[in-house]
Amino acid sequence: MTNTSPYRHVTLLGQHAKQPMSPEDAVLERVANPATGKHYIVRLVCPEFTSLCPLTGQPDFAHVVIDYVPNHWLVESKSFKLLLGSYRNHGCFHEACTMEIAAKLVGLMDPIWLRIGSYWYPRGGIPIDVFWQSNAPPADLWVPAQDVPPYRGRG
Template sequence: MTNSPELTKQEELKYGERAIAEGKLITFPNPRIGRQYTVNITLPEFTCKCPFSGYPDFATIYLSYSPDQTVVELKSLKLYINSYRDQYIPHEEVVNQILDDFVSACDPLEVTIKGDFTPRGNVHTVIEVHHQK
């Protein structure tokens, strides 16, 4: 790859950055429709940026859901979560946005998303949101 001015921004991205930028939540059919069960997912490397200071914020995101017709594909979830890395977004909004996007993609029977943010300046924040059909 050269530094040619003809290259677009998308072509300049490394393959991982491109996968994150193009990523969206993907689902597949629930293999056990009719049986209620819980899927627990932990995403320990979440990061975004504080919209006020620009400092990075780090969190562990806990996602717990009971699927209905579809189940989320884990690699797509990883890429989706990584897309927040350079976004300036408050803790409260990011957890609510993840919930909205997850419900829109998967339409689960119920889901709880918890963002456990690493303390900064002696303040520890945990945001938890829930949705039920």
């Protein structure tokens, strides 16, 4: 990439990057939206999200789905993957993890609309699902279902 590249500010893409030890250490980056002014959805899915219980240190597992309508920016995917991976050693309740991720994305991109669904696998017999959206989606937008089935145990 040259100094005149629109991606010159992106520091992680195209090179080796160490996994951040915590979400506070993670560097979340953005790139320009190539279709500013059009309403379309970007979906980010992490079926193997992990974090730690802040009290017991036991691992927690979730399937995370994020949909957003970009305004001027997109999240750069490598930096996003590194952010999600940084939660593996981070003690955080399900609700806090979900809302932290949403806040980081909204703060970085200022999207037109964003929603997050985190579908947590049970510990102690109770699955916890957390949902949030920034506002109502644009009226002309087709919003697909997240299609993550509720936890059923062994059936």
